[in-house]
Amino acid sequence: MTAPPGRERRQFRALVRLFAYRFFDTDILSVRGDLSSLLSQFAALLAALSLVLALATSAKYAGLYQHLSAGQLHAAAWADQEFLISTSMAIVGVFTLFLWDALFPDRRDCTILGAMPVRIPTVFAAKLTALGAALVLAVVAVNSFTGLVCPFLIVPGASGVLDAARDFGAFWLVILLASVFVFLLLLGVQGVALHVLPQAQFMRWSSVIQTAAFFAVLSLYFLTPPLAHPNALLPSNWFFGLFQVLTGSANTALTALALRALAVLASVAVVAAGSYALVYARQMRRTVEQYGVAPARRAHTPLAAIARLFARRAPERAILVFIGRTLARSRQHRLLLAVYAGMGLAYVFSQVAYVLYHFKAANYGALEGRAQTALGIPLILLFFLIVGLRVSFSIPIEVRANWLFRLTDPFSSGAYLNATRTTLLLFAVAPVVAIAAAVYMAVWPRPRALGHSAFLAAFGLLIVELALTGFAKVPFTCSYLPGKANLKIMFGVYWGLLIIVSELVTDVEQAGLRNAAGYAWLMGFTLLVWLVAARRARWARTRIPALSFEEQPEPAVLALGLAQKP
């Protein structure tokens, strides 16, 4: 029996709304938290990036048109066309990976909707519509300024209204197709994995695939050299070729790239559609039958052994293990951490690419530049890893289950904070220092390698202490209040500070490593600052009345609510 079209339309609309909201886990929000402020912050971040790019491009071309020849202008324009396309592709890739768990109907969707009188095609159509709407919103946000300005700047030789209209249309069409390609590619990867792997294995490997894809997207974006000659292996170059053809180029190499873009787009569309159709046919029942979390197989894990080694008291061990297990098993937290690690890697990759592409000769400047980059890389990674962990601690998991900690926190609050500090040292400082030390020992003389590793460890201690300033929570147990911190401003401030501090620190350290006295002064100063920060944190801890479990406390004065509508 077919449902009346009116009822189906109503169901469809309700489901689109539901799925759109499910993209963001509203369970984590503070009682007075507002989802719309979270969404608007994300959109504003993307739009701000677009504005910066648009302004930079405008300024650049205002100068270029006066000073460069037509050939030089074309070369610059090619690089910018490819850059704008690859930026959109990378951002859509990251965005799609954010929505990774929401790409297909999950266990909750299947359990709840399976019992409802809703046709499965309606569920899937609503899911696809919600995903499509989210994708279009992301593409529009990230091109909100560049899409209005750049099409008229980056196509040299265009003249007249018709050319302008053609370039504008071509820009948006290519950006949209390139974004759809990335989206469908990732959708297809998950769809194929869903069918190839048994459900329990899929649960285990899905997050690994997600994280790997995340790093692949970032690596591809940041390590791709500036476009001089189109490369048939790079996806962004295919769509660059398509843009060239659409804006009037008759170059055969570019035409081949354009054809490749259309062919791969069609291929990933077929794979994604096929996997979606197969999921539609068999996955809903299969999903309901299976566990929602990858099962743990062993009673004793290395994590418990590590906790026993580094935490003296039982509550401290408990928190350390809880943090480790949450990071290892919660996709949301792991992805957040991957985002921060990815940002760190992005900066590192851009530095590596700069050295690789700008210091080709083995002269003194090249060696100095490479040494400075090598010194700066672990500092940057350390910073982002610690900040990523600290931010992920603020995002709760099953916030209503925090009653267990609330019942026990008064007699263990010191242990909780110690465990949080130990976690940052174990999961961020120790691995980065160990890996960096191994690499330095392989490429540098031993004293220099050991000296820098020791400085890195001291710097790590200091950042950990600073990161925990004012943190009076058990990680993952306090509700989250979107909009508490102004992300746009804070992100810019921290990023700017980081760049300045890392440049300064590596400069000073490089100078310090050349003589023992300079190095001793540097280490002494760093350890002194760390000591002061640690003392200050210990003093502040004695003044904390209780750990915080609700981001927004109850108001001191309760309103009677008499003016509220019934």
Add this chain to the structure above:
Amino acid sequence: MLEVRALTKRYSGTLAVDSVSFTALPGEVTGYLGPNGSGKSTTVKMITGLLDPTGGEILYRGRPIRDNPIEFKRILGYVPEEPYLYPHLTGAEYLELAGELRDLPAATLPGKIGALLELFALADDRYAPISSYSKGMRQKVLICAAILHDPDLIVLDEPFSGLDVHAALVLRSLIRSLAASGKTVLFSSHVLEVVEKVCHRVVILHHGRVVANDSIDRLRDLMALPTLEEIFAQLVTDSDPDATARRIAEVVRQ
């Protein structure tokens, strides 16, 4: 002895608990009853320290619990009304977390957890994540976590929710034996048959106020009613249940 004196909780102008007073004695099971929205869970949350009272006092062994909440929480075992647990942990891992947070000896903790899981028929699922547990299994984990540290005061808020017949019989017997060993048990439930069999005395709440506070036998004598269910219906039911049921059926048919 747990003593609640004139306990009051107000939410944005709404009085949820209105000057509630009662005493729960060691060696006894005190039933805490009332219809939905009567303020039972709010009272329980204030006793466990999850909510701050707007007014009144809670005393344990004659001392206000706010004087030393640390010590009070050490001797408190609590089964909350809703089975909120960390879904990414396994049953054994959750109990390990609870045990370590309560600073139980590391040497005996694994054995104790293993034995409890075995006795509550959770041994086969001990390494499965809680997200895959049924409601009854989650409830068993909560009960294990509440008694793991051998508390003196046990607060049970709807502990039978989702339990199968065997587990319910075990729990009923466990509550009795915990009280017999001198512990103070405060037991909130809607299952009046169980309350009648397990509790020594009951406190009945209606619209946030205590409407009865006595032993079940005395309430039977005073109200000349044979069962707790009838006593409860007379004290707190605002409308005739049969008439309400008939009206519901009519609405459904419309």
